[in-house]
Amino acid sequence: MYSEKARKNADACRFCWMCRHLCPVQLVTGKETNTPRAKGLQVSMMERGMKMDAASARTMYECMLCGACTNDCATGFDPLIFIRVGRTEAMLEDLAPDEVKQVLDRIERTGNIYGAREVRVKLDGIPEMGDNLLWLGECARYAVPETADALISLLNKAQVPFAALKDEPASGSSLGDLMGFVEDVRAQAQRAGEAIRGSGAKRVIVLDSYDAALMRHEYKDWGVDLPEVVTATSFVAELVRQGKLVPRQEAGVVTYHDGSRLARDLDEHEPARELLRAMGYELHEMWQNRRLAKCCGSSVAGQFMPEIRQKVAENRWADVRRTDARLLVAACPQSTEALQSTAPEGYKYQDLFVLLNKRV
């Protein structure tokens, strides 16, 4: 089942175990099986005859797919490659944890990980065809609509014409994280691609960095052609640079959480920081920032392992407490979902677009 690439990655591990310092899941569970090293060892053993069982399948799912291990590995080991294949294997063997299967059932029934039927974002009056298509993602549409509402308000204030789809299909990001990159995920990506093409868009402004990363890195290989894909952060930062949005300046100290897909997959660090500085904030960085940022927990993980996702988010707040900032800002809806409900006493969380919208 494992491709040669997946096997080579699993066998490349040199067992230095430095990844244990970076893995956000291992840092909160303390379990060696949660380290990328252990997962790699497991894959190597399965390739040499060991059968996958329920415990080893669960191990494959106790991971945020944040890429911190890949970013830092001295051997160039990329666990994400074989972890995704491991999840496919778990599905094939019907060994995926029940909680994971429940999320898949929700996706099958409703098209999203939440099982929600009503979009919570205010989309009335927004056309569905136009040169700029705003792609919101399921987290913003169903869990944290204030992030999307704020972005829509900012685009209106900047007088940027844009479209948004009332029945926006999923990008395939959550499905790919749950079952690996199989045909079902590509079929979902193709549906998303068709919806984008149907809108006539020449540019897709993507709010959720998980969607943006998938669209930029996988869609082309899957034969899904898209127009220009830009992150919402970079697009809004450009609006501020052009003077189309002029935020009110107010002094204050803030720290910024780099979402893992934005910082590592998309290698984007500065637009959000520019926006914070444009609002007059003094940015005090957490020790692990930019490509080294510690993941705060993905939305899909929050659905099938909510306790671990909560601990991972709380551990990120521990990094905030090591700065002198009392305000944490992040730019991805999935970060918003994880961090705003876990803010400790005396600390505040704000989504970047919600904050900016208040200042414009």
Next chain:
Amino acid sequence: MNIFVCIKQVPATNKVQVDEKTGVLKRSGVMSKMNPYDLFALETALRLKAEHGGKVTVGTMGPPQAQAIIREAYMMGADEGYVFSDRRLGGADVLATSYTLSQAIQSVGDFDLILCGKQTTDGDTAQVGPAIAEHMGIPHAAWVTKLTLSGDGVDAEQQLQDVIETVHMPFPCLVTVEQDIFMPRLPSLKIAREIGNKEIHIQGLDSFLDTDESHYGLTGSPTQVERIFPPDNDTEHEMWEGPDSAERLHQQLKKWKFV
């Protein structure tokens, strides 16, 4: 329409050993995958089925471990799969392999269209597909980059060396496809769950019309691989510069009788 796709399990690594006695690749225990070109053939079949209806059957000649690629084909959407496995079939060259497959296909049933990848990544001969067609007495087109159903057969666009040739062939016929004819789909988990442990038919020589063992395997192979080796890495070279380099190259190639 009834489509048969020939697929083959090939080594997934270039670290393969050769049996010194027979000159045959030692495949047992080696990491394997479906021949990449066969993925294009299978995708072509699945698209034709999606557009025109019908059934896609896949078959492979190989050891029992080749069931893995049949399962992969099932997960892509193939309807039925066969492994033609028999010790007496082992060690076959192109002639014996193509004869085996022609017999195997006919033992399974009647097919309108037989699809093959243009070549395999281990043998690289690109001969087996056309040879199957010759054994079966049916027309074939190789290196096809475009295939459409047309009346009682197919229109096939062949990517030949200097020209693109379009041919019409009535059913039954055989086509070998070039890479990139279509982008192969990935295996589908949804299909995997639906089919469960779908049966893979394992058949041997005894199920063929012609059961004369001398026509198969090493015995039935007029050619035998004597040695497989990477060419010596000769780094000796000359650098030519200047406007007369082309003429100088021409003269040297003539001297070596390459032109």
